[in-house]
Amino acid sequence: MSETEQADPQVPPLLSLRQRAEWIDANLEERLETIIPQIMREQGIDMWLLMAREYFEEPVIATMLDAKSMAARRRTILIFHDPGEGREIERLTVSRYGMADLFAPSWEPEKQPDQWQAVADIIAAREPDTIAINYSDLKAFGDGMTLSQYRLMTAALPEKYRDRIVSGETLAIRWLESRSTRELEMYPLVVRTAHAIIAEAFSRKVITPGVTTAEDVEWWYRERVSNLGLKVWFHPSVGIQRQGEDEMLRGDTVIQPGDLLWTDFGITYLRINTDTQHLAYVLKPDETDAPAGLRQGLANTNAVTDILRSHLKTDLTGNEILAAARKEAIAKGYDPSIYSHPIGFHGHGAGTAIGFWDNQDGDPRSEYRLFPDTAWSIELTTYADVLEWGDQRVDFRTEENALFDGEQVHFLDGRQTELALIPSD
Incomplete structure (x- = not known):
């Protein structure tokens, strides 16, 4: 595991189909021998x-x-x-x-x-x-x-x-949310694979400003993942925020210099899933970096991420964590929306949700309590007015996969701390 994401990650060597099957069966045997006795006795079943x-x-x-x-x-x-x-x-x-x-x-x-x-x-x-x-x-x-x-x-x-x-509701959730030692050892590599594919997508290998559309990048993801012998668990998303445009642009919109790009992308490998959102900026011909207001927006989102991480504690409910994190973030001047979720066998995995994008006030589904050795998509956004865009309100979304070990939240393969930069020429 690493708190720092590599600037130019490469897709690591992937197991053959036979090796994947052997790993899956060995992992399943470990889970049956260790997790089943633990959760049945924990629940008195x-x-x-x-x-x-x-x-x-x-x-x-x-x-x-x-x-x-x-x-x-x-x-x-x-x-x-x-x-x-x-x-x-x-x-x-x-x-x-x-x-x-x-x-x-x-x-x-x-x-x-x-x-x-x-x-x-x-x-x-x-x-x-x-x-x-x-x-x-x-x-x-x-x-x-x-x-x-x-x-x-x-x-x-x-x-x-x-x-x-x-x-058997709680048994089912405990089985699905609990991560085995093999999964915890392998999960960083799975996330690294996803990060490497995103790095390719947000580069001139894939994007030619003035030519490539948001939809072109989405379908490039699908082809790339298929060629690697992997699967996506949802159709990838690519959106464009542009100065002077109030809404996220999608579909057949052509990517232009000066655009802030967003992606949401997840793969399935060895039956475990990733879910990642990253941001990129398309440099104008005379630029060497993104505008300061956009860089600060990502920094704000990472600051709220750290606030949220500090509030994940064993036995707290998702609603309790959400309320505490939002209270602290708002008191510090941020404008957050938090909607983090477990991840593992399912992209939106079993366990307690910490907020929903359409409900920041608590939810019955989030009265379940937090358990250690669970994997998470730390997903949220903050909004900020960007001076260089005429004080336009911009949405800075992030999502990174992490482990909660019972005491702390550790990123599985780091997190994005700098906007990816795509040259325009």
Whole structure:
């Protein structure tokens, strides 16, 4: 990890497809052996049931498939059982197909054709006091149980076990938000890859002022990522702020000298995601640097970023962090909007959000508390009147990926502290 971003980062060597599969499976095994016991005992859950149908994977099961399993097969049912007294967590699969030796096969269709009865028999044999299934009114990541599967499962269960069913919402979030040691070791390299691609995009390799459009750069991103054998998890964005224009310009607008460029870009590599926003300035022919007002705008945003970082504390809610950070930033004269979020298996990941761009006053989704060893997109903006642009109000957005270790927020591959400069000739 590094607090300083390289000025001209290069795409690091990427793993082959076979190496990626080996890494994914090793990481999954580590997660199952370490995170599952931790979160089940933390939440006081004896048994956790997960169910998905082919091509309709729920968010948690999608992250538990081995590297050769592209989707759930027919109906995939996974069961975690804590027998207590510190004994090893059982990992069972009640499915027709195996799960790369990560789960013990626990159904013989030839002897018991009814898959739901097989689940009921496993439950009865273990007598769990609590049975978690994924349903939630608030969190999409914890709402993977479908109505049809719930009906079929409970129809096969004796009534006494139905009364022991509880929500697995927090288990689902804890599984998804917790980062393994392998992920923490690899994440800086994944972010470095994204930073290097952005550095290429914001250069004369890609942008010819007076010719290239914002949309051209967006599609260059898509081609570049595809050629690297990677994926984007959202279509890249490129916007233009221009003196005399009130709104962000996009699409077929041609990039010109004097423009402030913004990009929002994220890749998926080894099942983990990045999410980055950077700024660049297109130099006019007689310029060697961006106007002072634009440079100060980025500095303001970084100052608010540091304020926000200082308020991330274990067990605080996202709403508490948002309120404290905004209060301090505003008191210091900044005009902020904060909308940071967890990142990991999903770009907008499981966990508590710290603000939303359209809600700076607190949100029910942000009453969840902050946990250590979680990865973050530290995302926000500040607004400032730029003297050189006739006191035009300019939006200085930033987004960098970081780790919260329980005490501090560490950038995974530094952050942008200087505007990228693109020569016009």
